[in-house]
Amino acid sequence: MSQLRKDPILGRWVIIAEDRARRPTDFTPLPEKPSKGICPFCEGNEHMTPKEVYAYRNPESTPDKPGWKIRVVPNKYPALRIEGNIDKRGDGVYDSMAGIGAHEVIIETPKHVVSITELSNEEVADIMKITKERMLDLKKDKRFLYGMLFKNVGAASGASLEHTHSQLIVLPTVPIRVQQEMNGALEFFNYRGRCIFCDIIRQEKDQKERIVYETDRYISIAPYASRFPFEVWMLPKYHISHYEYIDDSDLNEISNCLKTTLKKLESTLEKPPYNFMVHTSPFNTDNVEHYHWHIEITPRLTRIAGFEWGTGFYINPVPPENAAKFLREV
Amino acid sequence: MSQLRKDPILGRWVIIAEDRARRPTDFTPLPEKPSKGICPFCEGNEHMTPKEVYAYRNPESTPDKPGWKIRVVPNKYPALRIEGNIDKRGDGVYDSMAGIGAHEVIIETPKHVVSITELSNEEVADIMKITKERMLDLKKDKRFLYGMLFKNVGAASGASLEHTHSQLIVLPTVPIRVQQEMNGALEFFNYRGRCIFCDIIRQEKDQKERIVYETDRYISIAPYASRFPFEVWMLPKYHISHYEYIDDSDLNEISNCLKTTLKKLESTLEKPPYNFMVHTSPFNTDNVEHYHWHIEITPRLTRIAGFEWGTGFYINPVPPENAAKFLREV
Numbered sequence: 001m002s003q004l005r006k007d008p009i010l011g012r013w014v015i016i017a018e019d020r021a022r023r024p025t026d027f028t029p030l031p032e033k034p035s036k037g038i039c040p041f042c043e044g045n046e047h048m049t050p051k052e053v054y055a056y057r058n059p060e061s062t063p064d065k066p067g068w069k070i071r072v073v074p075n076k077y078p079a080l081r082i083e084g085n086i087d088k089r090g091d092g093v094y095d096s097m098a099g100i101g102a103h104e105v106i107i108e109t110p111k112h113v114v115s116i117t118e119l120s121n122e123e124v125a126d127i128m129k130i131t132k133e134r135m136l137d138l139k140k141d142k143r144f145l146y147g148m149l150f151k152n153v154g155a156a157s158g159a160s161l162e163h164t165h166s167q168l169i170v171l172p173t174v175p176i177r178v179q180q181e182m183n184g185a186l187e188f189f190n191y192r193g194r195c196i197f198c199d200i201i202r203q204e205k206d207q208k209e210r211i212v213y214e215t216d217r218y219i220s221i222a223p224y225a226s227r228f229p230f231e232v233w234m235l236p237k238y239h240i241s242h243y244e245y246i247d248d249s250d251l252n253e254i255s256n257c258l259k260t261t262l263k264k265l266e267s268t269l270e271k272p273p274y275n276f277m278v279h280t281s282p283f284n285t286d287n288v289e290h291y292h293w294h295i296e297i298t299p300r301l302t303r304i305a306g307f308e309w310g311t312g313f314y315i316n317p318v319p320p321e322n323a324a325k326f327l328r329e330v
Numbered sequence: 331m332s333q334l335r336k337d338p339i340l341g342r343w344v345i346i347a348e349d350r351a352r353r354p355t356d357f358t359p360l361p362e363k364p365s366k367g368i369c370p371f372c373e374g375n376e377h378m379t380p381k382e383v384y385a386y387r388n389p390e391s392t393p394d395k396p397g398w399k400i401r402v403v404p405n406k407y408p409a410l411r412i413e414g415n416i417d418k419r420g421d422g423v424y425d426s427m428a429g430i431g432a433h434e435v436i437i438e439t440p441k442h443v444v445s446i447t448e449l450s451n452e453e454v455a456d457i458m459k460i461t462k463e464r465m466l467d468l469k470k471d472k473r474f475l476y477g478m479l480f481k482n483v484g485a486a487s488g489a490s491l492e493h494t495h496s497q498l499i500v501l502p503t504v505p506i507r508v509q510q511e512m513n514g515a516l517e518f519f520n521y522r523g524r525c526i527f528c529d530i531i532r533q534e535k536d537q538k539e540r541i542v543y544e545t546d547r548y549i550s551i552a553p554y555a556s557r558f559p560f561e562v563w564m565l566p567k568y569h570i571s572h573y574e575y576i577d578d579s580d581l582n583e584i585s586n587c588l589k590t591t592l593k594k595l596e597s598t599l600e601k602p603p604y605n606f607m608v609h610t611s612p613f614n615t616d617n618v619e620h621y622h623w624h625i626e627i628t629p630r631l632t633r634i635a636g637f638e639w640g641t642g643f644y645i646n647p648v649p650p651e652n653a654a655k656f657l658r659e660v
Binding site for chain 1: 335336337338339340341342343344345346347348354409422423424476478480481482485486487488489497499501505506507508510511514515518526527529530533536537553554555556557560598599605606607608609626628633634635636637639640641642643644645646647649650656
């Protein structure tokens with residue numbers, strides 16, 4: 001069983017995944033490309049993954065057999081496990097808890113497709129619907145406080161398989177990065193009485209310099225303080241705190257906005273590696289006035305070096321206004 | 331001139347380096363190896379770098395000519411520039427300031443050597459002495475609040491040249507990562523009346539499980555909540571808040587502890603890429619009771635993916651107790 005340990009200075013948690021324990025010689029140079037060979041996510045290879053926990057499939061079909069549209073399976077090498085007690089402990093200045101939580105993989109299509117931009121709007125809408133449903137299901141377990149939905153695309157982003165998929169990691173604690181974001185947004189709300197994300201959207205619509213794409217109810221922008229070249233955030237234009245509260249009637253429009261944004265990145269940067277993170281409110285909150293769910297998309301075009309690690313500062317060689325202009329015009 | 335911009339939610343600053351502005355097509359895949367070709371850091375190639383600001387050199391030699399032991403030059407592509415006013419501005423919800431600061435490169439030897447472990451203890455002690463002197467000199471400028479000394483080794487760590495060198499970036503603001511560390515340490519100090527780093531050292535010496543190496547006055551440990559496989563911190567065993575306050579009589583011993591620690595990493599992991607960051611107190615503080623300077627060394631053996639970016643959580647497949655054991659025994 002893995003263990004969660006808290007850094008006593010920063011309060012940041014790490015997952016020490018003992019099940020994955022490796023010897024130093026196991027660290028070969030990092031792979032340049034996701035591994036080839038037989039794809040465990042393709043239709044017909046269902047036996048290569050752990051047993052599915054949920055799926056959208058043909059009603060006549062059998063679990064873990066062909067006939068599905070989207071499959072949700074536990075990660076084969078889970079960072080956290082669903083069974084067990086939280087078992088909080090102290091040891092002098094150190095604190096730990098058991099590595100409980102969930103680590104699921106959403107296999108987004110039975111076809112060997114490497115980007116959701118190759119799927120139809122309806123297929124992408126179904127992916128969002130199933131991830132919403134997984135969040136709603138897992139948050140019923142009161143041991144869990146946060147669900148992090150993310151996607152790694154390309155080897156440089158940390159992906160080990162190219163077949164398009166997302167991951168959902170559910171945690172027994174609210175992560176520090178989320179807590180800092182919630183605190184910052186709350187501070188602004190207490191001072192100004194408004195959601196800072198709503199204010200940002202208002203200012204971006206006025207200034208027009210950093211808009212990448214928008215639909216009636218969604219908008220993609222290159223954020224003012226972009227950490228990375230061509231970083232893009234996609235936000236609902238109306239106030240909504242939780243990803244899992246999206247109305248099903250909105251899913252087609254989000255899918256359009258998301259696919260168009262990703263297509264623009266893929267065509268401007270020639271299919272870059274990227275990470276995709278859904279930022280949403282913790283499970284133990286409800287309709288938060290000061291927080292606004294959104295997606296952060298960060299292409300991996302530059303390396304993070306000692307300066308960034310040591311300071312939390314980022315050096316971005318592409319002003320977001322330039323990035324947005326390239327992306328708008330493509 | 332580059333610009334510092336503040337993320338309105340997190341309060342995190344980024345450097346938008348407009349001087350480095352590039353087109354999307356300039357982002358070729360990330361290089362696997364630092365560039366080869368003529369090395370601008372080798373003796374005889376002094377004309378290939380900006381003019382030196384400081385050096386340890388033979389008294390008969392001329393600046394920017396051969397005859398030096400260590401050279402300090404401005405970065406050829408500086409993230410920040412020394413001239414100008416801080417020019418703080420607001421624009422709606424956004425804040426910015428001018429990209430002033432310093433960005434220096436410490437060329438650690440005239441020989442084409444790729445690791446400081448190939449240098450003598452005296453040579454490494456001289457490197458620490460010169461970086462200390464640069465910190466003391468730059469902190470006289472009251473516009474500057476923090477000096478970040480770091481080293482990138484190997485392409486995967488962000489290094490673009492292999493000839494051993496460090497960088498010093500001096501900032502007009504205290505970085506958020508440092509502020510969070512100072513705040514965490516202060517909270518502990520206020521509660522317990524002791525420096526948390528001193529407490530950590532005490533506990534590590536008792537438990538002995540995570541010690542990598544120690545001398546009389548310095549210690550290397552695999553931190554309890556290591557983010558990365560084989561992460562190592564080196565700390566003075568006595569309380570001292572600022573790197574630039576190290577007594578010159580200690581430099582030989584630090585060099586020994588540092589070189590031995592790095593040699594252990596190099597031999598266990600076959601010369602891994604790594605980042606090396608000096609964590610020290612801000613320039614506008616003096617003999618802080620709650621903070622303790624140290625060096626964080628993070629080998630780059632795994633990729634950072636969407637989960638880490640979104641949460642600030644890290645998944646580490648190697649328990650620090652195992653890492654320390656491998657490193658101790660090598």
